[in-house]
Amino acid sequence: METRRIIEFPMDKRPRKKPRLTWDMPPPLPPPKVLPAIYCGQEFANGGISNFLYPNNMFYGGFPRYGSPPWRPDDKDGHYVFSIGENLTPRYRILSKMGEGTFGQVLECFDNEKQEVVAIKIVRSINKYREAAMIEIDVLQRLVRHDVGRARCVQIRNWFDYRNHICIVFERLGPSLYDFLRKNSYRSFPVDLVRELGRQILESVAFMHDLQLIHTDLKPENILLVSSECIKVPDYKFLSRSTKNGSYFKNLPKSSAIKLIDFGSTTFENQDHSYVVSTRHYRAPEVILGLGWNHPCDLWSVGCILVELFSGRALFQTHENLEHLAMMERVLGPFPQHMVLRADHRAEKYFRRGARLNWPDGATSRESLRAVWKLPCLPNLIMQHVDHSAGDLIDLLQGLLRYDPAGRLTAREALRHPFFIRDHRRFGYPL
Structure with a gap:
């Protein structure tokens, strides 16, 4: 938080001009209707939730098959144990930890295939949380099919099962x-x-x-x-x-x-x-x-x-x-x-x-x-x-x-x- 005093204008007057913010502007025109994009991942290809059998060379898109770090046990609460900079599957490189909750953790990762930063929710390896994650994926798929403008709810990009952790890939957004x-x-x-x-x-x-x-x-x-x-x-x-x-x-x-x-x-x-x-x-x-x-x-x-x-x-x-x-x-x-x-x-x-x-x-x-x-x-x-x-x-x-x-x-x-x-x-x- 900046602590310097204001010297540009008197203390009892407001500035003559203020920066225009996006929310000061008239509402934008609605986006043109487009067909929903086909997302990567097996669950979007067939329109339903299936048991994700990974890995295969098609999913990796040409990346090294054995690029993941050595296997290590989860912590006592079932959270995935990771290190910054290592891979989460050969496709995603871990950049930072964004948050943690009762469900698991959210990591900021770089998608090597799409060349973009994403957020990945890694669910604890406990059955009730895995089951809840599959229900969430079902909801997210329904939302993405109907949210044509992609302006209302966070967009799911992919999901996969990695070392007994359901991982859901989202677009990277700002702070809450x-x-x-x-x-x-x-x-x-x-x-x-x-x-x-x-x-x-x-x-x-x-x-x-x-x-x-x-x-x-x-x-x-x-x-x-x-x-x-x-x-x-x-x-x-x-x-x-x-x-x-x-x-x-x-x-x-x-x-x-x-x-x-x-x-x-x-x-x-x-x-x-x-x-x-x-x-x-x-x-x-x-x-x-x-x-x-x-x-x-x-x-x-x-x-x-x-x-x-x-x-x-x-x-x-x-x-x-x-x-x-x-x-x-x-x-x-x-x-x-x-x-x-x-x-x-x-x-x-x-x-x-x-x-x-x-x-x-x-x-x-x-x-x-x-x-x-x-x-x-x-x-x-x-x-x-x-x-x-x-x-x-x-x-x-x-x-x-x-x-x-x-x-x-x-x-x-x-x-x-x-x-x-x-x-x-x-x-x-x-x-």
């Missing part, structure tokens, strides 16, 4: 929205950028729902910027007062283009639904109350994400169900009685005699009480961070964060909301 916020000291995005990001998230969710798919794990970590490029701009919230570290600048993405990732938890509508889905902070109330869930749980997550983007902080920062429900009531008001009365037996303990939330009596600590009481109601929260468009944004979020999933906005309905329809675009956005 969460990583961008974190590295930018959790400084919020301007509302005009939130509008462009929100529009794309909802378009992606609508696309998945049209295919009868439910993502179930939408969060800023699973939304990636297409480009890593950013631009440093003055942070006017800090210009009127002195800061300890002199951080008068913040970074903004140069382009708002994003894509959804991580379809390991994606569920087909006709599949059996597990009891609990979604990462805690973005989990819908019907999931916590055990009322069953469907497509609307994704829209609740979108609402939480939008709040985080314009405020810089997660809306519900909690790790416990009762506190989570109390936070919801603090921000959104009391739960509808019909939802409370239908709550699953596992959720009955959160209510007094099945009627009112057992709060604050059920609080586990004073810190928990403070965490709930410091939250403002939704309109006040929005107006703390947003100047223009606040009214439309409040109305949109009240529709996305509606307790009853039957009354919650769908992705298509949200896209038709005035927040996205009205022309709020300005040449200079408020920072």
Whole structure:
């Protein structure tokens, strides 16, 4: 983070000209319709998932057959053990480690055949994770067949089974929205950028729902910027007062283009639904109350994400169900009685005699009480961070964060909301 003071213009004035960012420009024309490309890999050739029997000389495309490193055992948790610079099959050279999760690791690799940098998800050599990876490949194949413009979801390039690890090859994208916020000291995005990001998230969710798919794990970590490029701009919230570290600048993405990732938890509508889905902070109330869930749980997550983007902080920062429900009531008001009365037996303990939330009596600590009481109601929260468009944004979020999933906005309905329809675009956005 750059720490020098601004000397180019007075402290109480904004610059006469600002750099034009991609998301300041009018929306681009839709891409021309083209036939889906045929991707490398056996699974794309026959249109289905088959047992991948590798290696063969055709797959290697002329590269040395025995270019892989010597075999070594996995670590105690089933993760693939590697060294930077060695090969992952003769085709892919490992450049760096990009991340790690419960599923396995993501490595940045160079594709010797295509001469491009890719991201490879290497799944742990444990049966349940291998099975989940095969389901994810099925989902990814369905998405790539229908996403003609390739603008909504991360693109699968290939997949293979390597030393008992399912490996999924993706296009290389930029940082996640969460990583961008974190590295930018959790400084919020301007509302005009939130509008462009929100529009794309909802378009992606609508696309998945049209295919009868439910993502179930939408969060800023699973939304990636297409480009890593950013631009440093003055942070006017800090210009009127002195800061300890002199951080008068913040970074903004140069382009708002994003894509959804991580379809390991994606569920087909006709599949059996597990009891609990979604990462805690973005989990819908019907999931916590055990009322069953469907497509609307994704829209609740979108609402939480939008709040985080314009405020810089997660809306519900909690790790416990009762506190989570109390936070919801603090921000959104009391739960509808019909939802409370239908709550699953596992959720009955959160209510007094099945009627009112057992709060604050059920609080586990004073810190928990403070965490709930410091939250403002939704309109006040929005107006703390947003100047223009606040009214439309409040109305949109009240529709996305509606307790009853039957009354919650769908992705298509949200896209038709005035927040996205009205022309709020300005040449200079408020920072």
